[in-house]
Amino acid sequence: MKAVTWSQPDDCVLCRRRMWRKMLRPCNLLLWQVALSLSYHVVTASPCGGGSDIFAALRENSPTGQFISELGITAEPGANRANSLRLCVSGEDAAWFYLDGRTLRLNASDPRVLDKEAQGPMLIAELTCYQDDVIQSKFRILVEILNENDNRPKFVEETIHRFTVNELTAVNSVLFTVKAVDADGDVISYIIDPSSSDPQFFRIDLPNSGKIVLNKPLDYETRTQVQVLIWAQEVNTEEKFNTSAVLTVNIEDGDDQYPHFLPCTRVSPGVPVCVSPTYSTNITQKHQDLVLKFSPGPIRAEDGDRGLNTPLIYSILSGGNQSRFEINNRTGEIQLTRAVPLRHQEKTFTLSVMVCQEDDHLKYSVVSVLIRVLNENTFPPVFNRTTFKGFIVQNLNPASIVTTYGNHVLQILASDRDFSDGLNPNIHYSILPPSGLYQVTNDGVLIARTDSLHAFDRHIIQVVARDEESGEEVSASVDIEVLQTGQLVPRGAFTEQQMFGNVDSRLAGGIIAIILLLVLSAVVFLMLRVVKRR
């Protein structure tokens, strides 16, 4: 009985494995066997006799100890050192094998795992049989690794990077191609997850191609970025392993919007169309060489394609009145170059201002600009008295006009020296605080609600005259007395109170003097008669 000992691979002479490996890789197992039987000389002699090359197949991920092959060597492994047989596995992959008696088994002790994707399709080693350290025979060990689906598909990083797509990209065009690979070489199909955030924008026409097609127009003005979740899934395997990636697509602005004037008021919420403002300003005849300040202001437009921000050109289409108004074609600033003549009939200039894109004059917008010519305001309005006197006679009419002395209509008019006739048409009259009993018309006439008044009442009201152009105000008080039905309105101030205040009272004084004189003469006449009788 001869002893067989098993040597570790390290002890063994490295065989011509490199050459072999090179040859073997592209070939399949059958070719191998043919090649080997031609090229390899098998030494068969006792006790190493009975052996042969080993061809076997192993599944990936097989556990350690997995049976590979039974050796044909006739000698039994034993402990007889005197006449020792030594079996040695050598070669690059020798560490994957161990001998258990005459059985060749897989050594996949932790952490090693037999992985076809890492190891390649074959394990190659040599089995050498020594007797007394003399090579008796050599055998090839060729173990094919059978594939298992132990890898998931993986996206190729470069194909799922951020993408930038112009918003004007035509629907149905291919935006980009995603690609996933599977180490097991499985066929992969791609699916857009319908529950991801923006699946509606994309579709995949050919599931195996990974070509992402634009399904719906993009609009930079509403969205500048969309996201989609894409699955890559094995098709031909039982496990159908999958992986997913979120694609972020940045939308690039395209020139599809017109410029609009600011501030932009949306036609309705969410609709990206602006209603143009109307710019207005006030000038007077005195102004010239002036950059006009508008409200809302300044006159400014912006390109609807904010991502492009194309340069804009401003121009006055009409109303410029022979370059009385000039616009800066870059800034939209409007300048008054010449003063408006004093005798100018027009109160308002209406300019039509256009803005267009420098690179596309057909993308434009037009706005109205109102320039009011106000009268030069140097003087405030004034009342020629601080207090006016009014009377109202009680009657059955619901309303009556307040009169003044001599039963004349009381008209409280403020005069304005800015106007040649003293009458500023922009003055508005009001009663402060508003009274329920009186109203004032824009001609300065007071109207009383006669039905709510009581005889002998006295009201003092405050009338305010306001220049609507300049905002200047002046006020005066009106002292109104309510007279009894039938009572006469006094002709003048004196009959009421002052006896000797003015011309009227002097006249009254004269009358009184005459009356006194008459009374006196009557007394003298009576006294004279009494004296005569005596």
Ligand SMILES: *[C@@H]1O[C@H](CO)[C@@H](O)[C@H](O)[C@H]1NC(C)=O
């Ligand atoms: C398997 O290989 C490892 C080294 O790779 C070695 O330490 C171990 O002893 C081997 N197991 C057997 C049973 O030979």
Ligand SMILES: *[C@@H]1O[C@H](CO)[C@@H](O)[C@H](O)[C@H]1NC(C)=O
């Ligand atoms: C991906 O695989 C998981 C299980 O691993 C499964 O729940 C999911 O539905 C798969 N996705 C698709 C799109 O098939």
Ligand SMILES: *[C@@H]1O[C@H](CO)[C@@H](O)[C@H](O)[C@H]1NC(C)=O
């Ligand atoms: C111009 O004057 C009018 C009154 O005539 C006034 O209502 C308006 O607020 C003024 N506008 C500006 C911009 O000053």
Ligand SMILES: *[C@@H]1O[C@H](CO)[C@@H](O)[C@H](O)[C@H]1NC(C)=O
């Ligand atoms: C322009 O101004 C002139 C006076 O300078 C006036 O007679 C004419 O009516 C104005 N025209 C327009 C269109 O405003």
Ligand SMILES: *[C@@H]1O[C@H](CO)[C@@H](O)[C@H](O)[C@H]1NC(C)=O
């Ligand atoms: C804008 O105005 C300047 C002078 O102010 C002129 O030279 C230029 O040609 C104008 N540009 C256009 C596009 O009208």
Ligand SMILES: *[C@@H]1O[C@H](CO)[C@@H](O)[C@H](O)[C@H]1NC(C)=O
């Ligand atoms: C005060 O003004 C009125 C017109 O509002 C006028 O009739 C009256 O004569 C003026 N009185 C004086 C004293 O100027």
